[in-house]
Amino acid sequence: xxxxxxxxxxxxxxxxxxxxxxxxxxxxxxxxxxxxxxxxxxxxxxxxxxxxxxxxxxxxxxxxxxxxxxxxxxxxxxxxxxxxxxxxxxxxxxxxxxxxxxxxxxxxxxxxxxxxxxxxxxxxxxxxxxxxxxxxxxxxxxxxxxxxxxxxxxxxxxxxxxxxxxxxxxxxxxxxxxxxxxxxxxxxxxxxxxxx
Amino acid sequence: xxxxxxxxxxxxxxxxxxxxxxxxxxxxxxxxxxxxxxxxxxxxxxxxxxxxxxxxxxxxxxxxxxxxxxxxxxxxxxxxxxxxxxxxxxxxxxxxxxxxxxxxxxxxxxxxxxxxxxxxxxxxxxxxxxxxxxxxxxxxxxxxxxxxxxxxxxxxxxxxxxxxxxxxxxxxxxxxxxxxxxxxxxxxxxxxxxxxxxxx
Numbered sequence: 001x002x003x004x005x006x007x008x009x010x011x012x013x014x015x016x017x018x019x020x021x022x023x024x025x026x027x028x029x030x031x032x033x034x035x036x037x038x039x040x041x042x043x044x045x046x047x048x049x050x051x052x053x054x055x056x057x058x059x060x061x062x063x064x065x066x067x068x069x070x071x072x073x074x075x076x077x078x079x080x081x082x083x084x085x086x087x088x089x090x091x092x093x094x095x096x097x098x099x100x101x102x103x104x105x106x107x108x109x110x111x112x113x114x115x116x117x118x119x120x121x122x123x124x125x126x127x128x129x130x131x132x133x134x135x136x137x138x139x140x141x142x143x144x145x146x147x148x149x150x151x152x153x154x155x156x157x158x159x160x161x162x163x164x165x166x167x168x169x170x171x172x173x174x175x176x177x178x179x180x181x182x183x184x185x186x187x188x189x190x191x192x193x194x195x196x
Numbered sequence: 197x198x199x200x201x202x203x204x205x206x207x208x209x210x211x212x213x214x215x216x217x218x219x220x221x222x223x224x225x226x227x228x229x230x231x232x233x234x235x236x237x238x239x240x241x242x243x244x245x246x247x248x249x250x251x252x253x254x255x256x257x258x259x260x261x262x263x264x265x266x267x268x269x270x271x272x273x274x275x276x277x278x279x280x281x282x283x284x285x286x287x288x289x290x291x292x293x294x295x296x297x298x299x300x301x302x303x304x305x306x307x308x309x310x311x312x313x314x315x316x317x318x319x320x321x322x323x324x325x326x327x328x329x330x331x332x333x334x335x336x337x338x339x340x341x342x343x344x345x346x347x348x349x350x351x352x353x354x355x356x357x358x359x360x361x362x363x364x365x366x367x368x369x370x371x372x373x374x375x376x377x378x379x380x381x382x383x384x385x386x387x388x389x390x391x392x393x394x395x396x
Contacts, residue, residue, distance in 0.1 A: 011383050016362075035307070046388055049337050050356035055232040058249050063227045066253050070260045074218040082219070087302050 006036045011043050208272040215263050223260055230273065231256075234280045237353055240338075241346060242291070251287055255280040268349040274327050277358070281369060290345055313379035340390035348383035355380055 006014075010026050032035050089095050116123055145156040146169075158165055203211055203225040211229075214222035234255055239248040259276050266272065341349060350369060354360045362380070366373045 008385055009381055012342075012377075012384065017386075042388065043384065046384060046391065047356065049391075050352065050387075051359075053337070053357050055236040055357070057232055058235040058252060062231055062235070062249060062253065066227050066256045066260070067224060069205060069253070069257045070223055072218060072220045072223055074220060078218050 005033065006039065010063060011036075011040055014040060015043050015047055201325070209268050212266050212272055214267075216266070223263075226260065226272070227256055232274055233273075233358055234276060234306075236357065237277065237280050238284045240341060240353055241281075241349060242287050243342060247287065251283045252280065255283050270367070271364070273358075274360075274364055277354060277360075278368045278370070285346055285350075336391055337387065341388045343385070343390065344383050344386060348379050348386070351376055351379040352383040352387070375391060 006026060006029060014026055014030060030040050030145055044083075049108060143155055143159065146158055158169055197283045203214070203221060206214075206225075208226075208229070211222050211225050231252070235248060235252045238251045238255070239245065242248055242251065248319060253278060255271050258279055265273065339350065344352065351365055354365045354368060355362075360368065362373055365371075365380075369376070371379075
């Protein structure tokens with residue numbers, strides 16, 4: 001080893017800090033030979049410069065532009081799990097409080113449902129009462145509208161005809177509406193064609 | 197119920213697994229981790245900022261749209277660097293860029309293209325003389341790297357800027373280990389010679 005200087009490949013071996021039996025004589029030579037020491041030091045400085053080179057940053061919108069072209073399909077159960085996870089408080093005391101609140105609410109709702117089921121007849125009576133009131137309000141409103149548009153005679157005839165008459169009247173109205181729309185569209189198209 | 201996912205401290209393999217499950221945050225985390233290294237690798241290869249952004253974007257899109265193909269026995273970083281290196285090499289072959297001036301690409305046709313292909317380096321907190329010397333060396337080394345063959349450039353950047361081992365570089369670039377060592381050895385030699393004048 002002493003009769004020659006270190007080869008460039010041997011300097012590389014020393015730079016990379018590999019372990020091995022063959023490196024001990026290389027290190028020993030580098031310690032004794034000023035020229036090889038200088039070469040090794042210059043190589044180390046080069047490596048330090050290279051190791052110190054910075055990363056360059058792309059533009060601020062780079063990530064958004066990438067994601068615009070990436071096909072992400074998130075299954076519904078993953079979205080649901082993430083949504084639930086976001087609702088869970090971070091701290092343990094808050095989680096305990098939230099759990100207590102949820103349990104209390106669930107218990108109260110269960111008691112209310114059980115109580116209602118026990119008084120089902122009352123629930124049915126109230127529901128039917130509200131439905132009758134709503135139906136009466138709708139019929140009155142429609143009656144007023146028909147009277148305003150078609151007059152008292154038509155309104156009376158419609159009221160006497162019952163449900164079938166009302167359904168027929170509604171169907172006639174819808175058909176007239178569709179026919180009118182189609183006619184208007186045809187007229188508009190003809191007008192535009194004539195102008196062009 | 198576990199707290200909201202914190203992806204920052206998860207290893208790459210775990211983030212990729214979450215991305216394979218369809219979590220958009222996992223995709224974004226992978227972009228966040230590797231946008232600078234990938235862009236830097238490509239930018240030092242092609243020396244055109246706008247083209248580098250497009251190529252880096254293509255690299256990420258290719259990888260993330262095929263995230264289901266990732267195999268956990270390999271590093272995600274090796275995969276994305278391989279794709280990035282390949283797109284850069286393909287671009288260079290098309291453009292036939294051999295050497296690039298630090299003051300801008302010789303192919304630049306307008307002031308904006310010259311600016312896009314020239315380097316900007318960060319300022320340092322040193323004395324005026326130190327700063328001038330440091331900028332000169334820093335610029336000189338970027339020049340010297342730009343003059344390396346693309347294959348040498350990839351190897352030297354993965355070795356020293358990304359801190360990859362020879363074995364990882366060989367796996368990333370699909371080269372034999374001996375070839376990687378040869379390329380890095382030759383690249384260091386060329387850089388040493390190129391920087392000789394600056395030191396003297």
